[in-house]
Amino acid sequence: xxxxxxxxxxxxxxxxxxxxxxxxxxxxxxxxxxxxxxxxxxxxxxxxxxxxxxxxxxxxxxxxxxxxxxxxxxxxxxxxxxxxxxxxxxxxxxxxxxxxxxxxxxxxxxxxxxxxxxxxxxxxxxxxxxxxxxxxxxxxxxxxxxxxxxxxxxxxxxxxxxxxxxxxxxxxxxxxxxxxxxxxxxxxxxxxxxxxxxxxxxxxxxxxxxxxxxxxxxxxxxxxxxxxxxxxxxxxxxxxxxxxxxxxxxxxxxxxxxxxxxxxxxxxxxxxxxxxxxxxxxxxxxxxxxxxxxxxxxxxxxxxxxxxxxxxxxxxxxxxxxxxxxxxxxxxxxxxxxxxxxxxxxxxxxxxxxxxxxxxxxxxxxxxxxxxxxxxxxxxxxxxxxxxxxxxxxxxxxxxxxxxxxxxxxxxxxxxxxxxxxxxxxxxxxxxxxxxxxxxxxxxxxxxxxxxxxxxxxxxxxxxxxxxxxxxxxxxxxxxxxxxxxxxxxxxxxxxx
Numbered sequence: 001x002x003x004x005x006x007x008x009x010x011x012x013x014x015x016x017x018x019x020x021x022x023x024x025x026x027x028x029x030x031x032x033x034x035x036x037x038x039x040x041x042x043x044x045x046x047x048x049x050x051x052x053x054x055x056x057x058x059x060x061x062x063x064x065x066x067x068x069x070x071x072x073x074x075x076x077x078x079x080x081x082x083x084x085x086x087x088x089x090x091x092x093x094x095x096x097x098x099x100x101x102x103x104x105x106x107x108x109x110x111x112x113x114x115x116x117x118x119x120x121x122x123x124x125x126x127x128x129x130x131x132x133x134x135x136x137x138x139x140x141x142x143x144x145x146x147x148x149x150x151x152x153x154x155x156x157x158x159x160x161x162x163x164x165x166x167x168x169x170x171x172x173x174x175x176x177x178x179x180x181x182x183x184x185x186x187x188x189x190x191x192x193x194x195x196x197x198x199x200x201x202x203x204x205x206x207x208x209x210x211x212x213x214x215x216x217x218x219x220x221x222x223x224x225x226x227x228x229x230x231x232x233x234x235x236x237x238x239x240x241x242x243x244x245x246x247x248x249x250x251x252x253x254x255x256x257x258x259x260x261x262x263x264x265x266x267x268x269x270x271x272x273x274x275x276x277x278x279x280x281x282x283x284x285x286x287x288x289x290x291x292x293x294x295x296x297x298x299x300x301x302x303x304x305x306x307x308x309x310x311x312x313x314x315x316x317x318x319x320x321x322x323x324x325x326x327x328x329x330x331x332x333x334x335x336x337x338x339x340x341x342x343x344x345x346x347x348x349x350x351x352x353x354x355x356x357x358x359x360x361x362x363x364x365x366x367x368x369x370x371x372x373x374x375x376x377x378x379x380x381x382x383x384x385x386x387x388x389x390x391x392x393x394x395x396x397x398x399x400x401x402x403x404x405x406x407x408x409x410x411x412x413x414x415x416x417x418x419x420x421x422x423x424x425x426x427x428x429x430x431x432x433x434x435x436x437x438x439x440x441x442x443x444x445x446x447x448x449x450x451x452x453x454x455x456x457x458x459x460x461x462x463x464x465x466x467x468x469x470x471x472x473x474x475x476x477x478x479x480x481x482x483x484x485x486x487x488x489x490x491x492x493x494x495x496x497x
Contacts, residue, residue: 015225019156020235021242023221026159027214027309028243029302030250031166031294032115037207038251039274042267044428045204048189048260051252052196053204054211058244060414061212064382065240067389067408068216069233070399078228079316079470080220080309081381086470088388088395091459094470096451097384098317100377103447105310106344108213108374109303110351114366116140116299117352123292133362137352140300141345144307148341151334152224155304162301169287169294170250173275176282177253185256195260203428206421210375210429211247214305215239216382220312224335254278307344314340320469322454368430373440375429376422380444383415 041050071084079086081101086094117137124131147155177185189195216236225231257278258266267274280288315337318328331338355366389408392399399405422429423441430437458466 015152015156015221015231017231017235017238019153019160020221020225020231021239022160022163023156023305023308024215024217024235024239025163025167025243026301027217027305028212028239029112029214029298030243030246031170031291031298032302033211033247034170034250034254035272035275035291035295036115037211038254039267039271041200041204041207041251042254042263042274043271044268045200045207046195046198047200047264047267048187048255049191049195049198049201050204050208051190051248051255053201053208054244054248054251055191056205056414057208057212058240058248060209060411060418061215061240061244061382062237063407063411064216064386064415065233065236065411066403067386067411068236070389070392070403071385072232072236073229078220078223080217080313081385082313082316083470084385085381085388088391089384091466091469092452092455093384093388095322095455096448097381098313098322099451099454100444100448101313101381102310102317102323103443104374104377104381105306105313106347106374107370108378109306109310109344110348111367111369111371111374112299112303112306113137113141113348113352114355114362114370116296116303118362118367119299120296123296126292127289134352134356137362138349140303141348141352143300144304144348145341145345147304148307148311148336148345149331149334149338150336152221152308152336155308159301159305162297166294166298166301167246169290170246173279173282173287173291174250174253176287177257177278180282181256185253187252187256187260189260190252190255202421203425205418206425206429208247209379209415209418210422212240212243213375213378214302214309215243216378216385217305217309220309220316257282307341307348310344311337311340314344321465322451322469364431369432369437369440372422372426372430372437373443376419376426376441377444379415379418379422380448383412383419386412386415 038050041053042048046053068084071087074087075083082094082098085097114133114137117133117135117140120136120140121131121133124136147158221228221232254275255263270277276288276291279291283290314323314327315330316328317323318325318340327340327343328337329339330336351366351370352362355362360366386408390405390412393404397404426432426441427438430440432438455466455469458469
């Protein structure tokens with residue numbers, strides 16, 4: 001595809017802001033976060049102070065959104081981190097980031113496939129149906145393969161239904177807790193300095209940021225969106241606010257339902273069963289069963305959302321010659337990167353076979369290691385993207401000091417601290433006490449360095465090809481201070497909608 005030419009993906013501009021929001025929220029998997037990470041944060045983090053950690057994470061990511069919205073407008077809402085980082089930090093950093101994104105999103109998808117198979121097998125067994133986790137993974141991957149191959153709007157509609165059901169059951173639990181305890185279900189102790197900054201703060205913040213993974217994926221769907229310059233930034237803001245509010249309120253109500261003084265002990269005893277116990281107590285046995293079913297659908301929805309994101313990164317990099325060209329091919333009818341989708345499903349299937357053949361546990365080994373590695377890579381990319389916005393000033397981009405410097409720097413600081421926390425607590429995140437798993441963070445470093453070196457090689461041996469990198473996604477002349485005078489309308493980036 002020639003630089004600057006429209007992608008075949010643009011033939012199917014079927015996504016609206018609401019559909020993008022559903023895909024972002026699906027990637028974050030709210031129910032999975034509540035069931036999987038909040039009990040751990042209660043048990044080994046700041047206990048009743050966990051809601052404050054979600055507030056901090058939400059504010060940090062809203063700061064990130066300010067810079068990401070600027071990038072989305074300049075790149076037409078496509079290209080994701082690859083385009084965003086190319087815009088501010090240059091092509092070598094962009095290639096390293098693009099390759100890191102492909103590895104990270106694929107690893108995160110593999111981890112979610114393992115979790116989906118594991119929990120679906122457990123839930124079925126609880127209801128008398130015995131199916132191995134491998135077969136549950138196979139069924140989930142078959143569904144993902146069909147939906148990923150088709151028009152993105154079909155996946156968006158499926159995710160919309162699943163998200164409404166998933167959030168609905170958690171909202172019902174929230175309402176039930178409020179009805180029983182009234183305002184006492186929202187203990188003020190959760191936001192005292194002692195609770196919010198107490199022992200385990202790093203663990204709580206790490207799990208809080210981990211729970212947002214995938215929310216930045218809106219900028220991968222610009223070419224399939226009716227009005228990308230408006231829809232992509234707006235969807236990112238809406239999703240960040242919704243996810244932050246939902247996580248904070250639900251974790252806060254859980255503290256109120258358990259009792260602030262008993263949160264650590266109760267969560268440490270029940271762990272992954274905590275929310276199922278709450279569901280049984282406040283919604284009855286039918287509520288607990290619904291939570292189990294919705295957990296399975298939540299993990300499937302997250303798998304599908306990250307699968308779609310991974311495909312689009314592969315398509316973008318293939319278009320620029322950084323991955324095999326066939327991955328960039330688009331289906332003539334559905335407008336989807338169908339071959340990238342097939343390859344991504346095949347990679348996941350091979351991973352399932354490899355972990356099963358090695359006799360490893362699908363959750364304790366496959367999910368924790370792969371999802372942990374993917375999480376780390378995505379947070380690194382978020383931090384670099386925030387820094388990229390600050391770097392736009394050196395290109396003469398006209399931005400107000402707070403949008404172009406202060407707020408993105410605050411986002412970068414929070415995300416850089418999160419990277420440090422994830423690396424420092426990688427054994428906690430993955431459940432590994434040593435061995436190969438604890439060395440996995442080096443994969444991100446090696447892939448990023450390899451990408452940078454490849455870009456530098458291209459600059460030396462194929463300068464024209466090097467100069468064409470990322471040009472299909474970034475308008476190099478947008479918002480420059482040397483734009484012509486009053487006769488031409490200002491191209492200053494507008495305030496977020």
